[in-house]
Amino acid sequence: MAELRALTFQPVDLDALATAKGRIAVFITPDLKLTAGARRLNRLAKGAIARATTSEAWDKLSEGKVMSLAWPAGLEADTVDLVKLSRRPSQDLARKAGATLAVAAGASELTALVEGTRYPEEIALGLALRGYGFDDHKTKKGDALGLATLMCAKPDEAEAAAAPRLAVAEGVHFTRDLVNEPANVLTTTEFAKRLEALNSLGVEVEVLEEKQLAKLGMGALLCVGQGSDSPSKVVVMRWNGGAKDDAPLALIGKGVVFDTGGISLKPAGGMEDMTMDMGGAGVVAGVMHAIAKRKAKANVVGMVGLVENMPSGNAVRPGDVVTSMKGDTIEVINTDAEGRLVLCDVMWHAQESVKPAAMIDLATLTGACIIALGHENAAVYSNDDPLANAFLKAAETETEGAWRMPLGQAYDDMLKSPVADMKNVGGRPAGSITAAQFLKRFVKEETPWIHLDIAGVAHVKTDLDMSPKGATGWGVRALDRLIADKFEVTD
Template sequence: MRTKSLLLAACFSLAFAPATVAQTVAGSGIAPATVSNSAERAIGFAANAPEGAALAILTADSSLPAQANALLDASGREAVAAAVKAAGFDGSAGTTLSLRGIGTRPRILLVGTGASPTVNALAEAGGKVAQEMKSEAHPIAIVGSFDGAQAADVGFGFAIGQYRFDRYKTVGHKIPATGAVTLVSADPAAAQAAFDGRSKPLADGVRLSRDLANEPANVIYPDSFVARVREAFAGVPGVSIEVLDEAAMRKLGMGNIVGVGQGSPRGSRMMLVRYRGAGAPAAPLAFVGKGITFDSGGISIKPGANMENMKGDMSGAASVMGAALSLAKSRAPVHIVAVAALAENMPDGNSQRPGDVVRSMSGKTVEMINTDAEGRLVLADANEYVAKAYAPRAIVNIATLTGSIVGALSDQYAGLFSRDDALADRVIAAGKTSGEEVWRMPLHKNYAERMKSDIADIRNSSGDGPGASLGAHFVGFFVDESMPWAHLDIAGMNRSSKSTPLVPKGMTGFGVRLLDELARSGE
């Protein structure tokens, strides 16, 4: 039970009128602290494959690498060669061939990497093994022609490829096999060090993002998001956490973010996680994520079909926290601040209405045209706050902002918008390196005309036109033009309807790898 305050700061005169009655958040019957996902396979490195383990052999062509040949006797090698020839397996990237009944190994899985595989290709091969062998009852050994660092890349792919979210399954659920996976390397110590130093923290960051976004909205809402992230960062050195509640945001004049959440009994929050590694620059790089923990559309309510997926409208916020966790756990020599702008957008007698006017932290006024254009509103106040309080050297927004970007880019790229060519180039490069690619979209000066309001500084929707670009223009309106700024619209990328090697079906954690790479890439 909580009662919303009746007091407003003077600077908030154009914001919402708060609730005048107590509201109750109904219990869900779910106790998230007492349940977890099924255990994953432990990942380790060794010079030899354990006896009795199923073999996953990574190969660039139709021949077996020397490490694999050494694990098979002559008859086993002949049997595999015959099967490869009969199946036409050529080792091209993504191809597989599963064999049983050969020698003493319970199963042999061949996975193609393609010639001269990249870091991402090796990771995808590892993820392919995780997907193909998820029901394998035996421990698994992965062998191939890779050095220590490459073995760590394969291990990373296996780690995020085996991800699952099954903590609420109780009837007829077959718990996946959990036998250990061993990556065979000529230098297992170097492989383990590379994995522990970079790959495992990055996998932990992806896992945090996916967990937050996969959770139902009766479990993850602004306050519980904060609690879950605090738990993830407990004991991680170099980290400081700041959380603004509704009272603090009202005093600061944040009419946008608090206005979005005023129809919900669950109060809005702004969470900022700062990490500064040894030797990092004085000014941080700011990652600002949209954190709408459920988006009904508010008074401009969405159609019912597929509305359940709106629990993932906080994927941007989840991914900035995942990236921060990866960078902090790996003790990267970077300085970042990750911001989650958290609110629940619900219809209620106290919800903001189309036609309302609210004021941002800096005093800019916004006319509400569509209450379902809410993500840009929470980003507006978050951008202004992080710029004032943390003086970052650049701001990068990430958000499931528009359906328009899905129509333009489908699920192949995130949309990139920026006024700064140098920053845009860095984001594009980080996307290619990480495997989370972006495509630059236009920000034309004429978009400002389409977003003009007759009664305020800007309106939150034009009603028609290039929706993704207009939404990006709105977000950028609240960032000083002297500040390097980029905006990523990930509405087509945050959820997958089918499993791929690195992304099991469900929420993807898109952006964690990209932002991690961007922070490490320097100026």
């Protein structure tokens, strides 16, 4: 789950290597200059490391990859993992090496010698991110990284450097846990309960129930959940780590805990994946967890709209007209274009209630985004170039794919309705763009804003460098980096 109890830093203990259980990892430079720990391991293993690193297979091994030696003589460990990494790798390469090691180690106990290796905190981050597993509903456990000890020359310094990075990893895990949960477990009520638990980290949490939402005029959000037995909610999370009078950054998340499409019912094939349609809310929750855990010196408000989109006798129908909190009327052409109806009310509430310095919304919003960008990049839409550029830089630093997309009047015109102020879809062409254009109508002129369509990156079918298949936690690292770079108070 979210807590990372398995990763510890310790001084190098050469004598303990002979009796270490599970797996021992050692980092070997391409020039084969062995550290003291590597030399000791080589002697204990009767020269096996030297033989392996002078082999043709080692020569062909890419930097950051692992060669495993099973059942080495002279050691109690069942495997020695040789990681090829220069003494001065990039942060990204060190992180990827840690992730590769996590895959090799699995749930085994791991002792990793990182003496003399640059960025041990990034190696630890890679281990933590890729070592995630979700086995809450399995009778046989053991999907996640086991106990991992990183031995280094200055463990206190390495631990201090790793602490904020591992806090972010905990936020990523929190997001993944939420997104991976089945909808019969993660109801709107259970989701709100888990967010209320952020109180323990110092986050102020308020849950707005349906009567309060109706009083606020959130007709767009409420129409989405009116066909479900699960009550619609808005959860407001406040982290006040910055200057008292500084306006906060507002993060807005779509939290559709299950999306059948409503009356505009989705095809049966693949509908089980719609447990991840609350991915935007999951990312907002993960960011709030991360910044609270590392005690970020910033003011951030996270708001998530939690609903379930179900068909029933009470469900909203195609052709219905609803009124948003802003007061604009919306003709619901397609009940499966529900996420924007949730977001528009929460976005308006955020601007009215906290007057944010900037606002970023996240949603698994459109299949059109996946058609455009696949599973490599999230779509980025913005009304503010400096904010958009700052986010794109943060995403690049954290190696989370993001690509800026256009907005424009021609796309906005596609939302015209003959019976209301707008309709909720603009047709098949440019579906991700018209969805963003719809949301832009609910952004005040003075509010810098980004919309992130994360439909393709929130949940994937194949393993990635930093995450196993399933929920990725995409966006937690990039948004945390953006907050650190742009919104934190400097001493």
